[in-house]
Amino acid sequence: LLHCRGFCTALDQHHRGEDRALFPAIEAAHPELAPVLRALTEDHAMIDVLLTALAAAAEGGVPPEDLERHLDGVGAIMENHFAFEERQLLGVLEALALDADPRDVLGRL
Incomplete structure (x- = not known):
C-alpha cells in the first residue's frame, strides 16, 4: 500500500500541474481544444x-477484495484517460x- 500511496500522490501532483x-x-495555442481540455480536467x-x-478504504482496513475493486476502478478510468489524452493531444x-x-507542469514524479 505504501507504493500505491506514493503513486497516488504523484498522480495527483501530475494532474494538478496539467490543470494549472x-x-x-495548450488552450492558448489551440483554442479549438478547449472541449478536450475540459473533459480531461473533469477526468482529473x-x-x-x-x-x-x-x-x-486502505486506511479503514477494508478486506482485500474491496481494495481490489477500488484499484480496478482507478485502473479503468486511467486507461481510458491516457488513451483519450494521447489520441487528442499527442501531436x-x-x-x-x-x-x-517540467516539475511545475507535470508534477514531481
Missing part, C-alpha cells in the same frame, strides 16, 4: 474522488514549446 500550467498553455476531478476513496504536445519547469 499545461492545459492553459473524477480520478481525485476515486483516489480519495481508495485511500480511505500538440510534441510541438508545444513550454517555457516552464
Whole structure:
C-alpha cells in the first residue's frame, strides 16, 4: 500500500500541474481544444474522488477484495484517460514549446 500511496500522490501532483500550467498553455495555442481540455480536467476531478476513496478504504482496513475493486476502478478510468489524452493531444504536445519547469507542469514524479 505504501507504493500505491506514493503513486497516488504523484498522480495527483501530475494532474494538478496539467490543470494549472499545461492545459492553459495548450488552450492558448489551440483554442479549438478547449472541449478536450475540459473533459480531461473533469477526468482529473473524477480520478481525485476515486483516489480519495481508495485511500480511505486502505486506511479503514477494508478486506482485500474491496481494495481490489477500488484499484480496478482507478485502473479503468486511467486507461481510458491516457488513451483519450494521447489520441487528442499527442501531436500538440510534441510541438508545444513550454517555457516552464517540467516539475511545475507535470508534477514531481
